[in-house]
Amino acid sequence: MKPADLAEGTTHGAERGAEEGPRSEARPKRQRVLVALNGTDAAASQAAVAMGRLVARTLHEPLHGIFASEAKVPPGELPRLLGMPKHALDGVVLDVEVGDPVERIMAFTEAHPTAFVIVGAESSERGGLGVGELAGHTIERSHAPVIVVRPEERLALSRILVPLDGTPSTASALEPAGALARQAGASLDIVLVGEAQHGPHVEPGAMGAPQYVDQPHHEWPAFSAEFVHRFAKTIGHCPEDVPTRFFLGAGAPADEILRFAETLAADLTVLVWHGLRREEHGAVFERVLRKATCPVLVLRCP
Amino acid sequence: MTSTASAEIREPASGRSSGFVPTSPLPELDHLFRLFVLSWDLRGTSAQAPESTRALGLVGALLDRGARVAIVTDASLGELTPAIEATLAVEPRRRLHVATDSGDHVFGFDHRGRPIEVAQTADRGDVLSFMMHEIARPLGLDPEDVLVVGEAYGLGGLADILEQQLALEAELGPFAPPRDPSWVVVESGFDVAREHEIESLLTIANGYLGMRGSLAEGSSVSRPATFLAGAFEASSDVSPVPELVIAPDWGRLRFTVEGEPFGVETTSMERHHRTLDLRRGLVLRDGLGTGPGGHATRIRTVHLASLANRHLLLEAVEISPQNFSGTVVIDAVLSGDVKSGSGSSHWAGFEPRHGLVGPILVGKTHGGLELALASRTTAADPGSLEMRCEREVGPASAMERCTLHVRLGEPSVLHRVVGLFTSRDGTTPVQRVEVLERQAAATSFDALLADHVAAWQARWKQSDVEIDGAPQIERALRFALYHLIATVQPHDPRCSIGARALSGEAYRGHVFWDTEIFMVPFYVHTWPEAARTLLLYRHLTLDGARRKAKKLGYEGALYAWESADTGDETTPEFVRSPVGEIVPILSGLEEHHISADVAYAIWAYAQGTGDERILHEEGAEILVETARFWVSRGAMKVDGKFHIDRVIGPDEYHESVDDNAFTNWMARQNLRYAAAIARGVGNAKAAALGVTPQEISHWEEIAARMYLGEDPRTGLIEQHKGFFDLEYIDVAAYSPRTVPIDVLLGRERTRHSQVVKQADVVQLLALLWDEFSPGARRENFLYYEPRTAHGSSLSPGIHALVAARLGLLETAVRYLEQTASIDLGNNMGNAAGGVHAAGLGSLWQAVAFGVAGLRTAPEDPETLIVAPTLLPGMRRVSLPMQLRGRSLQVHALPGAVEVHVTSGTAPIGLAAPDKAGATHTVRAEPGRAYVARREEEGFLAWEEIEP
Known part of the structure; x- marks a missing residue:
């Protein structure tokens, strides 16, 4: 399977977007890819649509675009309103609604199985998470996976970076990332960051870098294999046929994740978030989200 | 998944108040309790009255089986002691424990059976609180393990309950935890996350083979493996290295x-416990679960690798339908579908056969090792069980499929006896395994x-260490000794012990200095025969050491840093680190202290056992050849000193250093x-060997x-030339940490710093x-400890050992606890690839040589120096010790040390340091016991006491 990429993509996934025929239990369940169209930031919307097309094509799922405002807007007016070329939204199933954009996005994801919500980061960096209010609030409230993309970012799905903290609870959120990697033919780069002045996690089944490395040429391969098996495969349910590499970082976790993302030329960084911002894990999450130079997939810890 | 039911017993409604909280009904007596708190109401009768004597006898039976019992009585200690x-x-x-005078005083009993007051309590409730906090909690007992019996039952009712407990245990037979x-x-x-480390911890082994404690029926994460000690095949790595053969899965x-x-x-599992029974050397499993169809079944199993006959592997299964009568099918499989962790299939082919008493799986490895594995499954009581077994063979497997008609509430028990021989045991493994199966068939399970x-009991008699007051250390030490006993083959010098024993695939079964320096001392003083065999492995691989020395341009013998079956070096030259670097591995080229370590172990063995035979022949050859190596390895320089350049010492953070102190000092000893x-x-x-007087x-x-x-x-001793000039880094400032410090600092900064990887000086x-x-x-300890x-x-x-000898008590405790948790700490994932065998050996050394302070006198190996330092919380450390043909039992106590010479044919010297730095010595006669009482910082002269 080849990696998914904009340059070589096919379009049948998006064109098959509208569901066909009556609902039937026998039909496979479809999941939607939802792009949040932001009326206040045209570049963010365009980036989200581009990423949405890539993801929908990769998953062979329909691409939906949702736009909500205080006043009703005719769907045909959307490209102009969003500052996009006339045909920029061709192939996107449009949901134009009245109301609060975040509320409508949440209502959509609750009403329809949603593989990913894709939202562009605003240039203003307003909002507490530093990616603009629409993206920030969507991340905070969505239980569906959210991809945040910046306008300037290169879009591809060949290399997916998955930082883990070595706890089963974090790894248990990984399944959508593994499924996306499999569909995209992407490889997974698992990163664990160790640090000083920090004790091991107390969660049962947690695993940090080995405290004892009696012989590095034996210990590191054994540890890497065990870590990937335990967290990516067994708990994270990442498919066996997805190429996976393991890396160990050391130092400030957020900076190390960002460094690995750059060094490994990651196309997507996956962050598992517990939903809290003020504790240590939340601080790492927020910093990576703010500083990432590639799209970020946010998975909520169950 | 586990039952958390309370285990206290309801008192009759009319019963008198006991102070204990009644919570649950009698039916919960259907499992075995571990701590009993018993109200002992004499009601005007004497403690010698028949009713009391009967109850006390039952208490004795429970104590014999390992239960902890606290008797709470109105009587005084004096009234109860004669009966006890x-x-x-x-x-x-x-x-x-006995709480007398309605709970005012709590007494325990010392190693001589004498009562010692361990706490003053206010009342019976206080006693219960004491038992829960001081006994149950440190021992890791769950509430369901504790049975509290109030006084309303009287001694007669109490005895009935105890009798019921003993009857239940008898009924469970080998399945009783x-x-x-x-x-x-x-x-x-x-827990899928922890399963691999659990498999390592629950390994069963007998020195001939070791089997990870995987679930018998498997799971999505199970990694079963049976390792054949001393048998190697090529791995599937890019650069293949020898790795322990993975035998067909027999369990x-x-x-x-x-x-x-x-x-x-x-x-859907309501209850699932796996128990490593250290004393008996077996693994028990108890699972109660309901399948999708609603059938609730309880399955208990026993698995063991016989220590009495190392070719025998035993399993027992008990199946109890809880809500149905019907059919259960058990497949007992011998499967050749196994691969090593490197992905290698060691087996060239299999020939499954129908043997005389059961199926046989015959296989041959690519390297030519032949193996025969036979299985026989039978009903424990054929007359009471409707069962038929059929044999099936596949291309690489042989199986017995036993179909049972099980009845509601009635346990059905099966026994399985598996035999295993290889061509390493002789030329006809198939015939030998058939003979073994026939012999086993004629013997009851x-x-x-x-x-x-019995074989395990014999080993524990020579090995067990009791630490009163530190139950977690005591249990960790028993865990350590279990694996050390289980992993050694005392009769086969082709086998040594790999870094992860026979419990995991990490380190491929390769043998390091770990064996001679960290494990052999335990065997020298508890199992000299095993120690000798381990050292003979180094004689068998001496030619490999000669080849390595020659290859590197030296004389004599340089042992492989990583040794397998031939003694040739198996250390790879490069590894890709998890931070993405390609790192050269220099230990195979430069870590040469291994030769001196082997020499040291031979000398220490001879000193500790008095076995001079080894020094006449094999030991002499090793010492000569390793000495020749050192002569060629170093050079006399202009300062008139002999220098050894470009080595790695135990501190592997510093490679290619000159004059590593450990290497030079050990070479001098060599x-x-x-x-x-x-x-x-x-x-x-x-x-x-051509040695001349001039040489x-x-x-x-x-x-x-x-x-x-x-x-x-x-x-101070400089760890290596230039060490004192390196950058000082405060290691404590990086603690705690979730990654090794060399990863945090980076390789270059680490090697240019004084950060030490492990004990070196x-x-x-x-x-x-x-x-x-x-x-x-x-001075050296205080200098290097903060840098390590x-x-x-x-x-x-090793830090615990030295700290204890130096009297640095808190430091010793900290390191002892750290050592005890290397494998048993459950949040590090450390043990997934196998237990840390050297760490296990070092725990014994820390207690025996550090806390108990035992060592032979340098000028007189016939004298044992006894200088114990009990650590905070410890009330007594008792351990057996073999020394030059004598068996000793040492009891380190707060105010004294006792030594009992339990066997031997000649006296042995005992020396205890006095406060002035001199020693008191005594020639201790076999069959007699001696005590040296502590006075301030030293001991008084030895006195003979009653054994």
Whole structure:
């Protein structure tokens, strides 16, 4: 399977977007890819649509675009309103609604199985998470996976970076990332960051870098294999046929994740978030989200 | 998944108040309790009255089986003591507490069975609180393990309850879990994240083979493996190295209940416990679960690798339908579908056969090793069981499929006896395994089990260490000794012990200095025969060591840093680190202290056992060849000293260093030992090897002129040339950390710093204690300890040992606890690839040589120096010790040390340091016991006491 990429993509996934025929239990369940169209930031919307097309094509799922405002807007007016070329939204199933954009996005994801919500980061960096209010609030409230993309970012799905903290609870959120990697033919780069002045996690089944490395040429391969098996495969349910590499970082976790993302030329960084911002894990999450130079997939810890 | 039901017993409604909280009904007596708190109401009768005597006898039976019992009575100690002394033996009394005078005083019993007050309490409720906090909690007992019986039952009712408990245990037979929590490792539930490390911890082994404690029916994460000790095949790495052969999986049992598979991932498990029974050397499993069809089934199993006959593997299964009568199918499989962790299939092919008593799986490895594995499954009581077994063979498997008609509430028990021989045992493994199966068929399963348990009892008698007051350390030590006993093959010098014993695939079964320096001392003093065999492995691989020395341009013998079956070097030259670097591995090229370590172990073995035979022949050859290596390895320089350049010491953070102190000091010892042997008992062998008087003199001269790195001004030993000039880094500032410090600092900064990976100079202190003055020992420890990051599992135990000897109590406790948790700490994932065998050996050394302070006198190996230092919380450390043909029992107590010479044919010297730094000595006669009482910082003269 080849990696998914904009340059070589096919379009049948998006064109098959509208569901066909009556609902039937026998039909496979479809999941939607939802792009949040932001009326206040045209570049963010365009980036989200581009990423949405890539993801929908990769998953062979329909691409939906949702736009909500205080006043009703005719769907045909959307490209102009969003500052996009006339045909920029061709192939996107449009949901134009009245109301609060975040509320409508949440209502959509609750009403329809949603593989990913894709939202562009605003240039203003307003909002507490530093990616603009629409993206920030969507991340905070969505239980569906959210991809945040910046306008300037290169879009591809060949290399997916998955930082883990070595706890089963974090790894248990990984399944959508593994499924996306499999569909995209992407490889997974698992990163664990160790640090000083920090004790091991107390969660049962947690695993940090080995405290004892009696012989590095034996210990590191054994540890890497065990870590990937335990967290990516067994708990994270990442498919066996997805190429996976393991890396160990050391130092400030957020900076190390960002460094690995750059060094490994990651196309997507996956962050598992517990939903809290003020504790240590939340601080790492927020910093990576703010500083990432590639799209970020946010998975909520169950 | 585990039951958390309370275990207290309801009192009759009309009963008198006891102060205990009644919570649950009597039916919960259907499991075995581990701690009993018993109201002992004499009601005007004497403690010798028949009713009391009967109850006390039952208490004794429970104590014998490992239970902890607290008797709470209105009576005084004086009233109760005669009955206790008349009824209870001395050993089981150690698990007894008596709260007298309605709970005002709590007494335990010492190693001589004498009462000692351990707490003052206010009332009965206080006693219960004491027992829960001081006994149950440290031992890891759950509430369901504790039975509190109020006084309303009277002694008659109490005795009935105790009798019921004993009857239940008898009914469970081999499936009964041990009552003594200090002899078990229990894993409850099923956690995919921890399964690999649990498999390592629950390994069963007998030195001939080891099997990871995988679930018999398997799971999505199970990694079963049976390792054949000493047998190697090529790995599937890019650069293949020898790795332990993975034998066909013999322990596989599949259960199908009314057509549905029974397993932890397919069955809704209400209860699931796996227990490593350290005392009996077996693994128990107790699973109660309901399948998708609603059939509730309880399955208990026993698995063991016989220590009495190392070719025998035993399994027992008990199936109890809880809500149905129907059909259960058990597949007992011998499967050749196995691969190593490197992905290698070691087996070229299999020939499954129908044997005379059961199926046989015959296989041959690519390297030509032949194996025959036979299985026989039978009903425990054929007359009471409707069962038929059919044999099936596949291309690489052989199986017995046993179909049972099971009845509601009635346990059905099956026994399985598996035999295993390979061509390493002789030329006809198939015939031998058939003979074994026929012999086993003529013997009851209970008898085979009893032989195994007896073999373990014999080992524990020589090995067990009791630490009163530190139950977690005591249990960790038993866990350590279990694996050390289980992993050694005492009769086959082709086998040594790999870094992860026989419990995991990490380190591929390769043998390091871990064996000689960290494990052999345990065997020298508890199982000399095993120690000798391990050292003979180094003689068998001496040619490999000669080849390595020659390859690198040296004389004599340089042992492989990583050794397998031939003794040739198997260390790879590069590794890709997890931070993405390609890192050269220099230990195979530069870590040369291994040759001196082997020499040291031979000398220490001979000193500790008095076995001079080894010095006449094999030991002499090793000492000569290793001495020759050191002569060629270093050079005399202009300072008139002998220097050894470009080596790696135990501190592997610093590679290619000159004059590593550990290496030089140990090389000096090697040369001294060689000279002594060549001039003494090994002179004939030395002469046969071409050793001349001039060569011996040369060894002596080099030893005398060895550069030792001592700073005469400070007394410090420089770890290697230039170490003192390196950057000082405060290791404590990086603690705690979730990654080794060399990863945090980076390789370059680490090697240019004073950060030490593991005990190096401190290791030297531990090994050559008497070479250093008291001041030098202390100064060096205080200098190097804060610089040591303990990036190796070999390090904390040695620090505990030295800290205890130096009287640095808190430091010793900290390192002892760290050592005890290397494998048993459950949030590090450390043990997934196998247990840390050297760490296990170092835990024993820390207690025996550190806390108990035992070592042979440097000038007189016939004298044992006894200088114990009990650590905070410890009330007593008792351990057996073999020394030069005598068996000793040492009891380190708060105010004294007792030594009992339990067997031997000649006296042995005992020496205890007095407060002035001199020693009190006594010639201790076999069969007699001696005590040296502590006075301030030293001991008074030895006195003979009653044994």
